[in-house]
Amino acid sequence: MLDPRIIREHPEEVKKALARRHAGFEGQIDEWLKVDQENRAAVAELERLRQRKNEISNDVKTGKITKEKAQEESKELKEKVPALEELQRQLDEKGNGMLLGIANAPDPTVPDGKDENENVELKKWGTIPKIDKPKEHDEIAKALGILDFERGVKIAETRFTVVMDMGAKLERALMNFMLDMHAGKGYREVFPPIMVNRDCMVGTGQLPKFDGDFYKCEGENLYLVPTAEVPVTNLYRDEILKEEQLPIYHCAYTPNFRREAGSAGKDTRGYIRQHQFNKVELVKFCLPENSNDEHEKLTLNAEAVLEALGLAYRRILLCGGDMGFSAQKCYDLEVWFPGQNRYREISSCSNFGDFQARRANLRYKPADGGKPRYMHTLNGSGLAI
């Protein structure tokens, strides 16, 4: 979430930055400021009453007043404090809930624009293969007998696919290839739980705003991970690391589960927009001053996979209107699909600044002995399989 202090002190700047998302978040800032002000007033009053309470019990202790007198003095407090506590708790919850629903502010280097048409192409790599009448991947896969869409639907439901024989082997080979590649470049491999609790989902920004996009276990406080970003970024939740421990790089393979609730009718063909898919994810934790550099390096690490596989791709800088909720800056990598005669997203590499760190309470103790500070987090697909 955004820094409450910055919103209080520079509301206009924050609103201006959020306006670049073209999603109406700026209006929520004013609402939050109102709630915040009420909340702070309630806290001040509450602290005053509690101070009085402590004085009374202290006076009993030192024999300054009798118990009877203390009871009498406390009578009013005993009515006021619980009521005020309840009010303050509600205001706090309300303000916090609002903050959790407000997206990250775009970085100044993010281009203006309201949708994907205004993204900026930054680079292209590789040669687009010349193929006579290229076939779609699902045609080829069906012919080879390596993807079975019908049985996937039978076993689960639509958008689930069975991968067979050389297809399964290819899937597994790519997974290993990517993990080995990143692990060789300093990313510590981690295989996390693929179910996470709600705190994790809030920590990385999936919840509360996007409730319904994910699979939740009935009667349990557990969600199937929509990306390894969630368990891996939350590894150090509520911890204070030492500055010397940063940066931390992790790579992780997990299956990913998404309900794709809003995408009915989109990409209904083939192995593209599945409810379950495999991905190797890169996650970084670093000092605030290094996150921009780390973002560039992470994106190059993801690109290296495409280059090693000899696949033509391009890098896109997302405009303000097309960025994900938690990101302050995001590059998409798009790989050439001969059968569709266009580039399609294969990776998304984001710098979250301290947005996730604030939600997940990811801090580090500076080497100079200062107060704990929020670290920065980044992640990128490296890649979706």
Added chain:
RNA sequence: GGAGAGGUGGCUGAGUGGUCGAAAGCGGCUUCCUGCUAAGAAGUUGUACGGUCAAAAGCUGUACCGAGAGUUCGAAUCUCUCCCUCUCCGCCA
């Protein structure tokens, strides 16, 4: 699933109603001392949000001993509910 034990500061671990944000030890930091393969001495050492201040330091207020609720003038300490961990038994890939 059944039975029992327990959740305290970076760690170990005291603390059963007030003098407890919390003994002690370890670890960390600072200073001092010693010429010998590092030891000793002293001090210091939680987090968040406020106030004071030009600011920092300092001082100061409130909260935090798994979470929530209750009893009380006063709760780490008593009561209730929940969560989690450990041990044993059962079941099981």
